[in-house]
Amino acid sequence: MAFGNTANAENGGGKKPVHEEKVGGIRTSTWENDSKNGKFYTTTLQRCYKDGEEFKYTGSLRVNDLPKAILALQKAYEKMVVADSSE
Numbered sequence: 001m002a003f004g005n006t007a008n009a010e011n012g013g014g015k016k017p018v019h020e021e022k023v024g025g026i027r028t029s030t031w032e033n034d035s036k037n038g039k040f041y042t043t044t045l046q047r048c049y050k051d052g053e054e055f056k057y058t059g060s061l062r063v064n065d066l067p068k069a070i071l072a073l074q075k076a077y078e079k080m081v082v083a084d085s086s087e
Contacts, residue, residue, distance in 0.1 A: 015031065017029035017030055017031055018030055018031065018032045018041075019076065019079045021072040021075040021076050021079075022072070023068040023069075023071050023072040023075075024065075024068045025047050025048045025049060025065070025068070026045070026046070026047055026048075026061075026065055026068040026069050026072050027045070027046050027047075027048065027072065028043050028044065028045050028072045028073060028075070028076040029043065029044045029046075030042070030043045030076050030079060030080060031043070031044070041080045043073070043076045043077075043080065045059065045069060045072070045073065046058065046059060047059070047060065047061055047062075047065055047069075
């Protein structure tokens with residue numbers, strides 16, 4: 001399944017995620033951010049679905065999406081913890 005471009009206004013318009021996890025139609029994108037106290041990471045969660053010929057995205061999850069979201073978030077968490085501990 002194609003997820004399309006992950007760049008959006010929420011993350012600075014053109015910045016790319018440092019990591020993505022895809023489980024079925026669920027995707028997490030992990031973003032690296034800088035602050036005066038150093039780097040930190042944030043994660044966004046989306047569900048991709050097809051409406052006719054067009055792919056669309058939402059933060060709204062159906063009941064069958066929940067286990068996929070949990071798995072994707074667990075994987076994102078592991079990557080964030082490993083990245084944070086290696087710095």
